[in-house]
Amino acid sequence: MKKPPNIFVRRTVFSAAATFLGTVFALPLVWFVFAPFNARAELGLAIPSPFTLSNFATVFQNTFAMQALLNSLIQAAGGVVLVGGAATLAAYALSRSPIPGKGAVTYILLLFSSVVSGSAAMVPIFLIISAAGLIDTHLAVILVFAGGLLPTAMFILRDFIDAIPRSYEESAMVAGASPLQAFFDVALPVIRPGIVVVVVWAFVNIWGSFLIPFILLRSDKLMPASVAIYSFYSEAGTPIVTLLAAYSLIYSLPVIALYLFANWKFGFRFFGGIKS
Amino acid sequence: MKTFSLLSTRAGALFLAPASALVGVFVIIPFFWVIVVSFTNRTLLGRTAVDPDFVGLQNYFALFNPATFFTRGQFGFSLILTIQFVLLSALIGQALLGLLLAWLSQTVTPTLKSFLQTAVIAAWILPEVVIGFAWFAFLDYDNGTLNMIMRGLGLPPGDWLLQQPFWVIVFFNTWRGAAFSMMLFNSAFQSIPPSYFQAADVAGATSWQKLRDIALPLIRGHVVTDLILITMWTFNVFTPFLLTHGGPSYRTEILSIYTYRIAFKDFEFGKGAAVGVVIMLINLAFALVYLRLAHKKPVEAE
Amino acid sequence: MASVEFQNISKSFGAFVAVPDISFQIADGEFICLLGPSGCGKTTSLRMIAGLETPSSGRVMIGGRDVTYLHPKDRGISMVFQDYALYPHMNIADNIAYPLKVRGEQETKRHARAKEVADVLKIGDLLKRLPSQISGGQQQRTSLARALVYPSEVYLFDEPLSNLDAKLRLEARGFLNHLQRDMGMTAVYVTHDQAEAMALATRIAVMDKGRIVQFAPPIEIYRRPATTFVANFVGNPPMNLVPVEASVGEGALHLRAEGLQLAPIAPTEAIAKAAKSGRMTLGVRPEHLRIAGQGDQNIVSGELFANENMGPESLVTLERGDNGRVTARIFTDDEIKVGTSVHLAFDTRHVTLFDDSGARIPAADER
Numbered sequence: 001m002k003k004p005p006n007i008f009v010r011r012t013v014f015s016a017a018a019t020f021l022g023t024v025f026a027l028p029l030v031w032f033v034f035a036p037f038n039a040r041a042e043l044g045l046a047i048p049s050p051f052t053l054s055n056f057a058t059v060f061q062n063t064f065a066m067q068a069l070l071n072s073l074i075q076a077a078g079g080v081v082l083v084g085g086a087a088t089l090a091a092y093a094l095s096r097s098p099i100p101g102k103g104a105v106t107y108i109l110l111l112f113s114s115v116v117s118g119s120a121a122m123v124p125i126f127l128i129i130s131a132a133g134l135i136d137t138h139l140a141v142i143l144v145f146a147g148g149l150l151p152t153a154m155f156i157l158r159d160f161i162d163a164i165p166r167s168y169e170e171s172a173m174v175a176g177a178s179p180l181q182a183f184f185d186v187a188l189p190v191i192r193p194g195i196v197v198v199v200v201w202a203f204v205n206i207w208g209s210f211l212i213p214f215i216l217l218r219s220d221k222l223m224p225a226s227v228a229i230y231s232f233y234s235e236a237g238t239p240i241v242t243l244l245a246a247y248s249l250i251y252s253l254p255v256i257a258l259y260l261f262a263n264w265k266f267g268f269r270f271f272g273g274i275k276s
Numbered sequence: 277m278k279t280f281s282l283l284s285t286r287a288g289a290l291f292l293a294p295a296s297a298l299v300g301v302f303v304i305i306p307f308f309w310v311i312v313v314s315f316t317n318r319t320l321l322g323r324t325a326v327d328p329d330f331v332g333l334q335n336y337f338a339l340f341n342p343a344t345f346f347t348r349g350q351f352g353f354s355l356i357l358t359i360q361f362v363l364l365s366a367l368i369g370q371a372l373l374g375l376l377l378a379w380l381s382q383t384v385t386p387t388l389k390s391f392l393q394t395a396v397i398a399a400w401i402l403p404e405v406v407i408g409f410a411w412f413a414f415l416d417y418d419n420g421t422l423n424m425i426m427r428g429l430g431l432p433p434g435d436w437l438l439q440q441p442f443w444v445i446v447f448f449n450t451w452r453g454a455a456f457s458m459m460l461f462n463s464a465f466q467s468i469p470p471s472y473f474q475a476a477d478v479a480g481a482t483s484w485q486k487l488r489d490i491a492l493p494l495i496r497g498h499v500v501t502d503l504i505l506i507t508m509w510t511f512n513v514f515t516p517f518l519l520t521h522g523g524p525s526y527r528t529e530i531l532s533i534y535t536y537r538i539a540f541k542d543f544e545f546g547k548g549a550a551v552g553v554v555i556m557l558i559n560l561a562f563a564l565v566y567l568r569l570a571h572k573k574p575v576e577a578e
Numbered sequence: 579m580a581s582v583e584f585q586n587i588s589k590s591f592g593a594f595v596a597v598p599d600i601s602f603q604i605a606d607g608e609f610i611c612l613l614g615p616s617g618c619g620k621t622t623s624l625r626m627i628a629g630l631e632t633p634s635s636g637r638v639m640i641g642g643r644d645v646t647y648l649h650p651k652d653r654g655i656s657m658v659f660q661d662y663a664l665y666p667h668m669n670i671a672d673n674i675a676y677p678l679k680v681r682g683e684q685e686t687k688r689h690a691r692a693k694e695v696a697d698v699l700k701i702g703d704l705l706k707r708l709p710s711q712i713s714g715g716q717q718q719r720t721s722l723a724r725a726l727v728y729p730s731e732v733y734l735f736d737e738p739l740s741n742l743d744a745k746l747r748l749e750a751r752g753f754l755n756h757l758q759r760d761m762g763m764t765a766v767y768v769t770h771d772q773a774e775a776m777a778l779a780t781r782i783a784v785m786d787k788g789r790i791v792q793f794a795p796p797i798e799i800y801r802r803p804a805t806t807f808v809a810n811f812v813g814n815p816p817m818n819l820v821p822v823e824a825s826v827g828e829g830a831l832h833l834r835a836e837g838l839q840l841a842p843i844a845p846t847e848a849i850a851k852a853a854k855s856g857r858m859t860l861g862v863r864p865e866h867l868r869i870a871g872q873g874d875q876n877i878v879s880g881e882l883f884a885n886e887n888m889g890p891e892s893l894v895t896l897e898r899g900d901n902g903r904v905t906a907r908i909f910t911d912d913e914i915k916v917g918t919s920v921h922l923a924f925d926t927r928h929v930t931l932f933d934d935s936g937a938r939i940p941a942a943d944e945r
Contacts, residue, residue, distance in 0.1 A: 011383075018380045018392050025395035025451065028407070028414040030558055033412075044419025082298070090295035097288025098281045107567065109299065114563045116307050117512040119532035120555040123313060123548045124306035131400050148294050155466070169282050172628050172664035174406060175677035175724065179283050179669040185676070189667040193415025208403030209516045215540065226405045230518060234411050241413075248406045259401050277631040278647050 035245035055246035068228035076206040078142035091157035113151035136218040184187035280348040313549035320543035335550035349526040354534040366510035371452030374457020400455035408518030445516040464495040580731035594597040597788040603920030611775035614785035656725035657734040664709040671705040752896035806936040824853040836899035841875035852933035859932040866928035867906035874923035
């Protein structure tokens with residue numbers, strides 16, 4: 001018979017472990033808290049004195065860097081519009097329309113999308129885009145992202161739409177609406193929260209992505225921020241740390257903002273559910 | 277004769293068209309095309325760019341050539357490296373760490389829990405380029421935070437990216453991905469009625485016993501799902517490229533980076549496609565196992 | 579208003595046959611209840627009238643028109659759904675006015691009409707609210723208002739009261755009764771609650787496993803149930819059914835069961851025929867049983883199983899020797915202890931007899 005352990009001791013050990021792990025996780029990012037505000041920032045961790053916003057001023061004056069942010073925005077916005085629109089329509093059809101083999105389609109779709117990863121499909125995607133003459137265009141990046149993100153987006157939205165009672169559209173049709181009217185008047189407004197989820201998820205994915213634009217784009221003026229940052233610090237010789245730190249922070253802001261927004265609206269479940 | 281439905285089959289097909297076109301072109305066709313290209317000697321430049329020959333399984337023989345299989349910088353080496361990477365970073369690293377983090381989250385104060393979860397999740401949601409850069413700074417020999425701590429503790433600093441590159445990417449990827457496992461196990465733990473744990477408390481169980489005898493068996497399905505998912509993602513991950521470019525001397529060249537080098541540095545598309553096919557086959561195995569398990573899950577969750 | 583007719587309607591979902599073959603006629607102005615347990619096909623039948631399901635075979639007629647393959651919006655119907663189907667993003671006024679919006683009426687006119695109907699249903703001051711901000715009873719009335727806001731030939735109700743608590747349900751039921759008399763609406767109303775059907779219907783169609791077992795006015799269903807199924811379904815508590823051994827001898831019908839003492843019954847031709855199988859079922863409703871006294875000839879006896887004092891009456895249940903239970907509605911303040919012997923008496927004229935297939939045997943004075 002074992003003596004029950006001292007609860008206080010256990011609590012302390014757990015708290016210590018949690019603090020330790022939290023600190024370990026935060027460590028690589030601590031530098032980021034200070035460096036963007038340090039006019040003499042280096043790779044080392046240093047408390048800036050004084051705190052300054054001059055790095056940000058430099059970034060705003062760098063046309064290449066700002067252009068890259070705009071490119072990220074164009075690609076992410078374009079991708080999101082395509083994914084949101086196509087996925088909503090497709091998911092509605094999968095949920096409400098008696099298409100033969102619906103279940104199999106979803107199954108196969110998920111299978112394909114997880115098998116054909118960026119790493120596996122770099123070559124054919126490059127070749128397809130080349131063949132279409134779209135190498136080095138925003139459109140190429142947007143289309144490829146849309147194609148890759150659609151299966152998961154459709155899956156999420158279809159589940160969402162399935163949960164909406166069919167009596168909504170049925171009652172609309174009894175009241176005199178055509179299927180299209182019922183879709184726009186009654187179904188779409190109720191699906192909206194799901195679309196928001198998909199749009200946020202897709203935006204974060206495209207905004208942060210590196211490999212696809214890296215492969216499909218050539219000219220500097222189309223590069224999104226992810227590739228721009230990479231080129232800034234991977235060049236031989238010392239990277240301009242002040243610029244990079246501030247730029248990275250600006251680049252991260254939309255993602256942090258969207259995460260906080262999603263967390264506020266949907267709670268932690270959002271990201272846990274989405275990624276799966 | 278028309279059967280009533282909320283959306284007619286014809287309208288449904290129209291609704292599906294845009295998504296089908298996009299997925300068809302950028303997911304389905306690449307699946308088949310990568311297989312086709314893998315049987316050719318296609319390259320980016322030169323004659324074989326416009327007029328590639330059909331070479332059968334030659335690319336595959338080259339990949340699996342026993343003579344060069346284990347040589348650093350060759351396919352076999354990369355494959356083995358990737359397997360080790362996945363085992364350590366996903367199965368052991370992310371899953372175990374995620375489990376530990378979730379368990380701790382259940383038992384510590386809300387403030388501490390917030391701190392812990394924020395740190396872990398920040399690592400996951402920040403763009404990959406940014407964290408690549410953050411780790412680049414973190415590991416810098418002269419000024420990096422890690423060495424600063426090492427020196428502070430009286431330990432010798434290391435030129436980590438040069439001396440221990442493989443372990444760097446293992447820890448890097450574990451750090452990056454632990455959040456997903458943590459959240460998955462979190463929600464799994466929260467779905468267990470608190471009364472189960474309270475009953476165990478009354479019976480005098482320790483935390484370890486509660487974890488081992490109550491929590492783990494009940495979330496077994498989630499554990500397996502998590503393992504499969506993160507294994508698949510880690511297997512395909514490209515982010516370590518941002519830290520090491522696959523070097524030094526190919527010592528961190530996991531399969532995704534190897535594919536990139538072969539296809540876009542050496543411009544050998546045929547061979548790159550063959551590697552892509554191998555990756556897809558392995559992914560397929562994972563995906564099938566996952567989908568089968570996902571179908572069974574509702575029964576297990578009871 | 580219009581009539582409704584099913585001609586040899588059948589409906590299958592894949593291999594599952596929900597409705598094998600139904601035909602019926604509903605006249606203009608009738609309030610019909612489709613009554614039955616879950617899975618009996620009543621909702622499927624209603625949805626086929628609405629056009630939300632297409633029959634596998636047969637014809638649906640509304641007002642003499644063949645509407646079998648017509649879209650719901652072209653059938654001249656209104657429908658109230660079980661979950662009310664109120665659109666969460668629209669306020670009450672817009673919800674009620676939606677059918678008018680779809681018909682192209684302009685906003686002021688729509689909202690005026692919606693207010694009219696809302697006032698009748700006493701939800702006129704809720705028009706600006708959202709469905710999530712009103713109570714269940716108010717949601718139900720909103721759903722009803724939407725059905726009433728435009729003229730229809732037939733009104734369809736799919737268990738509209740089942741999500742309400744008991745008191746609200748009674749109120750709503752009373753209101754529907756009033757509305758039906760007022761408007762003379764042709765209505766088809768699906769429910770599994772026999773009290774609702776009894777209270778509202780001009781005729782009840784009792785359904786079981788996709789078939790109509792009896793289609794008659796409520797009082798007929800109650801007094802002359804066509805089968806043991808109907809007898810057991812309608813009435814609360816349901817009719818007591820006692821399986822008995824039957825034989826005809828000495829010019830009289832003799833029925834035997836544990837704890838049953840019965841005066842011999844004069845056999846009609848129908849009774850005699852049914853008695854040939856040796857088995858019948860004897861039915862007597864709880865309100866026709868009383869504590870037995872001197873001179874009672876029909877008595878059922880057993881041990882007291884339960885005594886539920888409901889206020890106006892007590893429900894006394896006894897358990898007979900072979901474990902069959904009989905419940906009586908007794909108006910008494912007498913204490914009856916559990917375990918004591920109880921004897922309940924009834925009159926022969928309140929006996930209903932069923933043959934061994936469960937079909938009712940017509941009494942001597944019928945037809």
